[in-house]
Amino acid sequence: MSQIRALPLNSIKGETRKMMEVASELHGLGFMPGTGGNISRLISPDPFLLQISASGIDKGKMSEASFITVDEDGQPLSGKLKPSAETLLHIAILRSTDAGSVIHTHSVNGTVLSEIYREKGYISITGYEMLKALSGNKTHECTEVIPVINNSQDMPFLHEIVMRELHDKTDTHAILLEGHGLYTWGADVFEAKRHTEAIEFLLEVIYRKMLISGKNEKMME
Secondary structure, eight states: OHHHHHSOHHHHHHHHHHHHHHHHHHHHTTSSOTTOOEEEEEEEETTEEEEEEBTTOOTTSOOGGGEEEEOTTSOBSSSSOOBOTTHHHHHHHHHHSSOSEEEEEOOHHHHHHHHHTTTTOEEEEESOGGGGGSTTOOSTTSEEEEEEEOOOSOHHHHHHHHHHHHTTOTTOOEEEETTTEEEEEESSHHHHHHHHHHHHHHHHHHHHHHHHHOOHHHHTO
């Protein structure tokens, strides 16, 4: 808690407003319907402090009071709000990457494709200009591989699975949970938003191509 108090109050509020703005925009795009999805930012790596949207919050109607600060175990440091059920997954991603922010979305395209590609275990995307929106990608000829992980309600177990999946994968920008949704990250909340929009676009392209061709098997080759 002392780490939070050491930060300028206007800085904390400024970063919170950025998350509110991004969550509202993604909600408007249909990526965070209902109270689905969540957004977080790393306050401090050591001691580990994470600010994340609380459980049951409508992402189109957020306020500064819609966020909660948790420790490395996902435990709230103060207040009565309940942390998101997926807090441990945000922590796993931040522990496994150099990211400073994580965004979780629930789009139709991501959910459907996560089920189609569940057995294969990943989605491979190449040849699209939008790939250059992802940090580190210099050409549309690069290949983005998005791991597809079986979902579970056992969050500590899923935390370990995500940690293992992302180990040494420095060029990965997202993961999909089967039947659940997309987790994307970036150096800060605005980069995480850019990555989210780019990957959601690419997933929609794949989904529409499947619908047009009517041949899912061919797309899985």
